[in-house]
Amino acid sequence: MSRGNGILLGIVVGIALVGAAVASLLHGGVSARVNPSALEIMMAREVRHMAIPKSARKLQDPVTDTPENLRDARLHFADHCAICHANDGSCDTPFGRNLYPKPPDLRGAQTQKLTDGEIFWIIENGVRFTGMPAFGGGHGSEEDSWKLVRFIRHLPQLTAEERMEMEQYNPKSLGDREEEQEENEFLGGKPMQQKPETAHHHH
Numbered sequence: 001m002s003r004g005n006g007i008l009l010g011i012v013v014g015i016a017l018v019g020a021a022v023a024s025l026l027h028g029g030v031s032a033r034v035n036p037s038a039l040e041i042m043m044a045r046e047v048r049h050m051a052i053p054k055s056a057r058k059l060q061d062p063v064t065d066t067p068e069n070l071r072d073a074r075l076h077f078a079d080h081c082a083i084c085h086a087n088d089g090s091c092d093t094p095f096g097r098n099l100y101p102k103p104p105d106l107r108g109a110q111t112q113k114l115t116d117g118e119i120f121w122i123i124e125n126g127v128r129f130t131g132m133p134a135f136g137g138g139h140g141s142e143e144d145s146w147k148l149v150r151f152i153r154h155l156p157q158l159t160a161e162e163r164m165e166m167e168q169y170n171p172k173s174l175g176d177r178e179e180e181q182e183e184n185e186f187l188g189g190k191p192m193q194q195k196p197e198t199a200h201h202h203h
């Protein structure tokens with residue numbers, strides 16, 4: 001093969017590979033209804049891992065597992081995170097099921113294998129090109145994010161009582177609340193209590 005032909009072959013193969021990669025990325029068009037391929041998930045996790053500075057990955061959680069810290073984190077998670085991740089971390093919610101990429105089950109090995117520092121970094125900075133928002137800067141304190149790291153470690157052992165308490169702190173529309181109240185009154189119970197901490201924001 002002449003040198004010119006070799007270069008041409010190289011170019012053709014190169015274009016074919018790029019084409020295959022793009023086709024693989026866009027296998028469902030730009031719809032969020034398909035699932036990423038295993039290759040795409042692996043590549044995305046690897047790129048994310050490399051993008052988190054080593055020093056940040058090595059940070060250890062300064063917060064300890066006191067009952068107060070874990071409760072703070074649970075209620076915070078119920079209010080800000082459960083809409084996508086579900087109270088139990090399964091991500092089985094209408095948002096969680098339909099995002100692209102979908103958030104992984106936070107109780108699973110994939111997430112639990114991440115270092116404290118890596119989980120903290122993800123909560124503070126979010127993940128670009130995914131639905132995972134950044135929660136650092138302004139919104140909450142770093143301590144809150146470290147508490148959330150403790151909660152994520154606790155998720156595999158979450159109890160039914162803890163989950164039921166969280167349900168009271170999940171964001172609800174006025175419609176949901178009215179419906180709940182009606183059901184409750186119908187069942188002869190006492191009127192639903194208002195969501196304790198944030199109730200005053202809704203007047």
Ligand code: HEC
Pocket residue numbers: 044048077080081082083084085095099100101102103104106110111112114119122123127130131132133135148152
């Ligand atoms: C709007 C939806 C949404 C909300 C709200 C949200 N997340 Fe996420 N989260 C995601 C998505 C999507 C991913 C997957 C990101 C990726 O693929 O890299 C993710 C990933 C994560 C991960 C990494 C898990 C892993 O193994 O890759 C952690 C930890 C996490 N979220 C914690 C939180 C916490 C804590 C909150 C609340 C303070 C929160 N998230 C709120 C959508 C959300």
